[in-house]
Amino acid sequence: MAEIARDAPERMTAADGTPLKAALARAQGRARRRAFLLVAPLLVFVLASFVIPIGQMLHRSVHNPVFSANMPATTAWFGANPVGTEPDEAAFAALAADLAAAAEARTIGAVGTRVNYEMQGTRSLFTSAGRKADDLEAPFRAAMLDLDRRWGEPELWNTMRNVSSPYTANFYLAAADRFRDLDGGISRVAPERQVYLTLFQRTFLLSALITAICLLLGFPIAHLLATLPLRYSNLLMILVLLPFWTSLLVRTTAWMAILQGQGVLNNALVALGVIGDDGRIALMYNQAGTVIAMTHILLPFMVLPLYSVMRNINPSYVRAARSLGASSWTAFRRVYVPQTLPGVGAGALLCFILAVGYYITPALVGGASGQLISNLIAFHMQNSLNWSLAAALATLLLAAVLLLYWVYDRLVGVDNMKLG
Numbered sequence: 001m002a003e004i005a006r007d008a009p010e011r012m013t014a015a016d017g018t019p020l021k022a023a024l025a026r027a028q029g030r031a032r033r034r035a036f037l038l039v040a041p042l043l044v045f046v047l048a049s050f051v052i053p054i055g056q057m058l059h060r061s062v063h064n065p066v067f068s069a070n071m072p073a074t075t076a077w078f079g080a081n082p083v084g085t086e087p088d089e090a091a092f093a094a095l096a097a098d099l100a101a102a103a104e105a106r107t108i109g110a111v112g113t114r115v116n117y118e119m120q121g122t123r124s125l126f127t128s129a130g131r132k133a134d135d136l137e138a139p140f141r142a143a144m145l146d147l148d149r150r151w152g153e154p155e156l157w158n159t160m161r162n163v164s165s166p167y168t169a170n171f172y173l174a175a176a177d178r179f180r181d182l183d184g185g186i187s188r189v190a191p192e193r194q195v196y197l198t199l200f201q202r203t204f205l206l207s208a209l210i211t212a213i214c215l216l217l218g219f220p221i222a223h224l225l226a227t228l229p230l231r232y233s234n235l236l237m238i239l240v241l242l243p244f245w246t247s248l249l250v251r252t253t254a255w256m257a258i259l260q261g262q263g264v265l266n267n268a269l270v271a272l273g274v275i276g277d278d279g280r281i282a283l284m285y286n287q288a289g290t291v292i293a294m295t296h297i298l299l300p301f302m303v304l305p306l307y308s309v310m311r312n313i314n315p316s317y318v319r320a321a322r323s324l325g326a327s328s329w330t331a332f333r334r335v336y337v338p339q340t341l342p343g344v345g346a347g348a349l350l351c352f353i354l355a356v357g358y359y360i361t362p363a364l365v366g367g368a369s370g371q372l373i374s375n376l377i378a379f380h381m382q383n384s385l386n387w388s389l390a391a392a393l394a395t396l397l398l399a400a401v402l403l404l405y406w407v408y409d410r411l412v413g414v415d416n417m418k419l420g
Contacts, residue, residue: 054398061391065166066114070107071098075164083184087157092140095151096133103130117386118170118179119159125150158182171392196376196393203372204400206290207355213295214302214351215344221299222306222343226313240303248297252361255293259283259365285367293365298354302347309343345412353401373397 012020068075073094081091102108112126129147136143144151162170162180173179173186177194181187188194221240225233243251258264266280275281283289313336321331359374366372373393380390 057391057394060388061171061395062167062169062388064114064163064168064171064388066107066110067160067163068166070102070105070111071095071160071164074098074160078161078164083161086154087141089139089141091157092144092151093138096136096140096144099126099130100133100136103133113385114163115156115159117174117389118163119156122150122156122159125156154182171388172396174389175392175396196373199371199373199376200396200400202287203356203374203397206287206294206370206372207352210291210294210298210355211302211348211351213291214299215348217295218299218302218306218347219340219344222303222310225303225307226310227315240300243297243300248360251297252293252364255289255296256284256365259289259292284365285370287366287370289365289367290362290370290372293361294355294358297358297361298351301350301354305347305350306340306343309340313339341412345408349405349408352404356397356401 013023018026074091077087077091077094087095099108102111108127108130109123112123112130115126116123125148129144129151132147136147141152150156158180162168170180175196177189177197178186179189221236225236225240228236256263260266261280261282261284263284265283266275269275270277270280283292317335317339318331321335322328326334356372357374358372359378362371363375363378366375374397377390377393377397380386380393
């Protein structure tokens, strides 16, 4: 009987005479293809706008072939001689030939810029030598040293060796305020030249402060939204959503008009006699301006996740705690607040991630002390054109955000996140 039961599906057929098992498999295949075609546009969009750009950024952070592509003879000499080898006449001959070829191809500026990323003040050295390279004659070592004594410095040759490889981790070292010394070891830059770690620290501290302020302001607002009568809560919700209807640039420039020394806030304080005309508060082009403006911009991103959780909390829980003898504060702290933690975690994570990547607001109101790491990434992309360093900084920022996301998942759990 068991054998007959196993053979039954094989003997059953569909309406067209096809075995039922084959017909079911064909129908499931069509359903899978139909589902894939439905999500294919979204998949293409995610690949084109997210996965591929991030992959290019990761590749750019370790790949810079400018020197190796335009200085092939010098790169070949570095490959044939180990680290620590003193440059001989063949090395200077290769360097002179490469300088002449790069000057003729008009890429000598790019070569000098690439070396200048690692050793400041060398771009003019390369461009100047490129203009005179055609006139150089053997012995090339003496000729190059006659052009500029710096061509004999071991530090310069060590830097050229470091940049001769198209793939390098030196941009990550620079992003961490480190560099490779003459022995090939990793050393820290002088304290007065440490920029990136300071900016990373400032970015995370200000982002955490902004997130904490948003939580302190957003929690009572979300609580009011969840508990007020509908006609009042709708009006309050409109006020919360109103910033979304205004351009980010307009909101930022409005804060500039409010916070500047001759702005609305200072003029009002002077008119009220709170401060004197010579005691106006500096709220622009510093960290205070960045915190105030970004808190206003990010506050709705804290309120909405909190509200989405609070509106589903049954008020009978708090009433039950009160009926059992708990005070209002104890019932709020022990019963109500724990139920809001998914919204707190989601809002805090959302505000923090948005804050660490903000660019426009710190650039306009932050000044030198209020700018974040995103502003320096933009500087390297638009002004210094050191795209590899910008990619390395962005990759470190992305890694920090992913680490934060992992910690949140371990402590709270992504499944408990409530965004709406």
